[in-house]
Amino acid sequence: MNDRRDVHMEKTIGQKLKELRENAGISQAKLGKMLGCTQNSVFKYESDINFPPKKILIGYADYFNFSLDWLFGRCPNMEGKLYSGVNxxxxxxxxxxxxxxxxxxxxxxxxxxxxxxxxxxxxxxxx
Missing domain, CATH: 1.20.5 (Single alpha-helices involved in coiled-coils or other helix-helix interfaces)
Known part of the structure; x- marks a missing residue:
């Protein structure tokens, strides 16, 4: 594996989620309302206190348009690969x-x- 990893890949999931929200200029309360959770839940996800459930992770990915592979550090690019199945x-x-x-x-x-x-x-x- 290449030792020159993307700095963003070394951030925690919570740090990445917080950065996305802050860059979009959205409050934790507003994001929580959009995702169907509380402001306190968003705070705990961003602080790596609690891990977001699948439904919330998908909501983040859909809203901020990123790949869950990127979030989990599997790839350096935010956009994911589309799998088309059988040709x-x-x-x-x-x-x-x-x-x-x-x-x-x-x-x-x-x-x-x-x-x-x-x-x-x-x-x-x-x-």
Missing amino acids: FDKESEIRELADSMFQEGTVGYERLKNIVDKIVSEKINNK
Whole structure:
């Protein structure tokens, strides 16, 4: 791992949350109201006394537009990576995989093939 880590990655979660709020010019009370918690809860999160629950972390990330990977120090950039899942442009590869998983003519083979066909058809129709 590179020893020249981003200084921001070395801050605590509470310090990062506080910095985001202060840079936006929002009071703890106002942020608490927006997130559905109290001013005292925001104070405790920012002071690293309490750890914010998942719902609150997602609220922070949505409001301030940052990645939870960044908040937890997993990446230096605030914006996260978007994961798109399966690439349906490779339809033939998916079908080939399905064909190779089960022996043709078995119940498992037919069920899996039907599921894959349905998913691919729905994805193509939604483009």
